[in-house]
Amino acid sequence: MSELLSRRVFLGRCIAFLGSLIALMFSGVGAGYLLFPIFQRRKEDWVDLGPITDIWSGTPVKVEFVQRKHDAWMTTEQRSSAWVLTPDGKEFVAFDPRCTHLGCPYRWDDGRRQFLCPCHAAVFDIQGKVVMGPPPRPLDRYPCKLSEGRLLILPQPIQA
Amino acid sequence: MKLLAWLNERTGLDQVWRVLFARQIPNLKSPVAWFYTLGSAGLFVFVLQVLTGVLLAANYVPSPDHAYDSVKFINEQVWFGGLIRGLHHWGASAMVVLVVLHMLRVYFMGAYKCPRELTWIMGVLLLLFVLAFGFTGYLLPWDQKAYWATAVGTNIAGQSPVVGPLLIKLLRGGQEMGAATLSRFYALHVLVLPMIVGLLLVGHLFLVVWHGISEPPKRHEVAKGAKGKGQPFFPDSVFKDVVVAFLVFCVLLFLAYRIRVPLEEVADPTDSTYNPRPEWYFLFLFQALKFFPGRLEAVAAVLLPCLAILMLLLVPFLDRKPERHPLDRPAWTALALMVISGIAWLAWVGARGPLVNPVVKQDPLVLAGQRLYRELKCAYCHRIHGQGGTVGPELDKAAGTKTERWLWDHFRDPQAVNPGSVMPKFGLLDDETRALVAYVISFAPEPFTEEAPRLFADRCAACHRIGKEGAEVGPDLSLIGRTRDKSFIKTYIENPSLTNPTSAMPSYKSQLTDTQIEDLARYLASLVRE
Numbered sequence: 001m002s003e004l005l006s007r008r009v010f011l012g013r014c015i016a017f018l019g020s021l022i023a024l025m026f027s028g029v030g031a032g033y034l035l036f037p038i039f040q041r042r043k044e045d046w047v048d049l050g051p052i053t054d055i056w057s058g059t060p061v062k063v064e065f066v067q068r069k070h071d072a073w074m075t076t077e078q079r080s081s082a083w084v085l086t087p088d089g090k091e092f093v094a095f096d097p098r099c100t101h102l103g104c105p106y107r108w109d110d111g112r113r114q115f116l117c118p119c120h121a122a123v124f125d126i127q128g129k130v131v132m133g134p135p136p137r138p139l140d141r142y143p144c145k146l147s148e149g150r151l152l153i154l155p156q157p158i159q160a
Numbered sequence: 161m162k163l164l165a166w167l168n169e170r171t172g173l174d175q176v177w178r179v180l181f182a183r184q185i186p187n188l189k190s191p192v193a194w195f196y197t198l199g200s201a202g203l204f205v206f207v208l209q210v211l212t213g214v215l216l217a218a219n220y221v222p223s224p225d226h227a228y229d230s231v232k233f234i235n236e237q238v239w240f241g242g243l244i245r246g247l248h249h250w251g252a253s254a255m256v257v258l259v260v261l262h263m264l265r266v267y268f269m270g271a272y273k274c275p276r277e278l279t280w281i282m283g284v285l286l287l288l289f290v291l292a293f294g295f296t297g298y299l300l301p302w303d304q305k306a307y308w309a310t311a312v313g314t315n316i317a318g319q320s321p322v323v324g325p326l327l328i329k330l331l332r333g334g335q336e337m338g339a340a341t342l343s344r345f346y347a348l349h350v351l352v353l354p355m356i357v358g359l360l361l362v363g364h365l366f367l368v369v370w371h372g373i374s375e376p377p378k379r380h381e382v383a384k385g386a387k388g389k390g391q392p393f394f395p396d397s398v399f400k401d402v403v404v405a406f407l408v409f410c411v412l413l414f415l416a417y418r419i420r421v422p423l424e425e426v427a428d429p430t431d432s433t434y435n436p437r438p439e440w441y442f443l444f445l446f447q448a449l450k451f452f453p454g455r456l457e458a459v460a461a462v463l464l465p466c467l468a469i470l471m472l473l474l475v476p477f478l479d480r481k482p483e484r485h486p487l488d489r490p491a492w493t494a495l496a497l498m499v500i501s502g503i504a505w506l507a508w509v510g511a512r513g514p515l516v517n518p519v520v521k522q523d524p525l526v527l528a529g530q531r532l533y534r535e536l537k538c539a540y541c542h543r544i545h546g547q548g549g550t551v552g553p554e555l556d557k558a559a560g561t562k563t564e565r566w567l568w569d570h571f572r573d574p575q576a577v578n579p580g581s582v583m584p585k586f587g588l589l590d591d592e593t594r595a596l597v598a599y600v601i602s603f604a605p606e607p608f609t610e611e612a613p614r615l616f617a618d619r620c621a622a623c624h625r626i627g628k629e630g631a632e633v634g635p636d637l638s639l640i641g642r643t644r645d646k647s648f649i650k651t652y653i654e655n656p657s658l659t660n661p662t663s664a665m666p667s668y669k670s671q672l673t674d675t676q677i678e679d680l681a682r683y684l685a686s687l688v689r690e
Binding site for chain 2 (some may be wrong): 007033034048072073074077
């Protein structure tokens with residue numbers, strides 16, 4: 001009887017083992033399939049914003065651009081913008097147009113020479129530093145580069 | 161243990177265990193016992209299909225403008241995407257194999273006899289719905305294979321007498337295949353069929369447990385309907401079921417890993433060079449159609465399959481004698497063997513049937529460029545082979561005059577390399593630019609020597625014609641460059657039967673040097689104008 005019992009227990013364990021093995025192998029593959037967006041880093045292409053002669057020294061300009069981008073299996077044309085300024089026509093800064101607090105679209109106030117956010121009264125100075133209000137960090141920037149007199153940005157905001 | 165007792169008191173789990181796992185089944189000896197695992201293996205694959213199907217649905221769009229790209233995305237971008245798709249693809253085939261084998265086991269053992277007639281009928285219905293799963297799922301990737309197999313398949317339904325024209329519109333959601341066809345196949349595949357199959361499975365399994373498992377038949381023995389008793393279902397039978405499920409899973413993983421499920425080019429309803437072929441389990445039907453010409457086609461397409469299904473459903477009512485051993489019912493055994501070998505033979509002949517159209521292999525990058533060319537409506541301004549607008553240059557003629565670098569810069573910013581150009585800037589991405597450059601470059605003729613036309617006149621003109629010169633034994637090659645590129649022509653000259661098994665043309669690989677073949681191919685590829 002004890003031999004019978006041990007056979008039963010043995011087969012039971014084999015069943016549990018093989019069953020778990022199937023489940024484990026499948027869930028491993030399935031987990032990778034479902035979780036991959038977490039580990040995916042978005043790769044953007046440089047976007048041409050046009051000739052730098054259109055950007056005035058000293059005053060931020062809102063430059064709108066249309067960006068073709070991959071959106072999973074689609075390629076879409078997305079309208080975006082950036083606040084661009086240059087102190088001297090050589091160095092360029094491009095700010096992400098969304099407030100670092102909760103993503104509201106801020107604007108430039110020429111009189112006060114500050115960026116004002118309409119949502120929670122945040123104020124940034126011309127360098128993007130927080131003057132007052134709730135934002136946790138200065139304005140995010142896009143990497144910029146010049147190529148043959150044209151300004152290119154990489155629409156991947158970098159947190160200051 | 162306390163928790164188990166608590167749960168048991170509230171759910172009656174031990175009763176479930178008693179009914180499902182401790183139930184008595186016949187004493188099955190190897191190797192016969194292994195035949196009894198086929199049904200559970202089918203059930204396992206069904207569960208696997210549901211799980212992989214849910215995963216695939218998370219990245220799939222049932223619409224002609226995105227279906228193909230979303231499957232490509234699964235194949236190329238999503239982690240294990242190709243593997244999951246492979247499991248689902250091979251799982252479908254495994255399902256058909258296992259269900260059919262299970263059915264044969266039941267048939268030859270006479271296990272469908274009283275009182276198990278309804279179990280059998282549900283089983284037959286399950287087989288039909290498994291095939292319906294295969295047919296509806298085949299369309300979803302929306303590639304050439306999918307499109308044409310479904311076009312043919314729905315046309316077969318259209319052959320039905322009287323209701324045919326209605327049926328075809330019902331299946332396609334209109335007269336032509338298109339967006340409505342894809343959505344309704346998707347709805348059938350992921351909503352309707354799983355529900356029906358799920359319900360049928362519950363019924364089928366309930367009856368399996370209710371009637372118990374039939375004893376393996378013995379010669380000259382009349383055991384009517386008795387529940388075979390001798391050992392509990394757990395652990396011996398469960399163990400065998402799990403071993404087989406594990407083996408099936410490993411085989412599917414191996415196939416999915418080793419043989420990538422092909423994704424052909426995106427469906428093109430205007431293509432006349434494609435060879436539509438059904439999935440292997442429909443090949444016998446595909447082949448049968450060739451034997452029934454003209455108006456008789458409905459016999460093979462509709463009448464015979466319907467009769468076969470009816471016959472299958474009625475088997476338990478026609479074969480009512482109590483003998484169950486296959487040798488005790490020789491007529492039924494012989495009939496089944498005949499049908500099986502007939503189907504196998506048809507499938508075999510169908511699989512080996514020559515492809516009428518040569519198989520064209522094209523550079524995927526060039527094809528991606530061609531799609532983009534259509535998507536961006538480049539033909540509004542540009543012409544290729546005389547088709548398109550006249551605002552911009554004719555691309556097939558201009559292609560040879562520009563370098564890849566120039567084209568790249570031009571697509572990025574037309575005005576930068578060609579001041580005053582009216583071409584808009586599209587803001588193309590790197591991979592898009594690469595594809596467009598490859599597409600335009602593909603029109604650039606590669607230089608050939610004066611030797612090539614002479615070689616043609618010498619060696620080819622006995623069968624082929626260019627312009628007014630040559631004979632018409634083989635195809636006229638005057639405009640061959642419009643439809644075939646150099647590498648295709650080169651492969652064809654080297655070994656015609658590789659791309660066209662029925663070709664009468666001899667191989668020239670040993671008769672011409674590699675340089676000569678290259679030269680000749682370049683010359684023929686340049687023939688694009690009248």
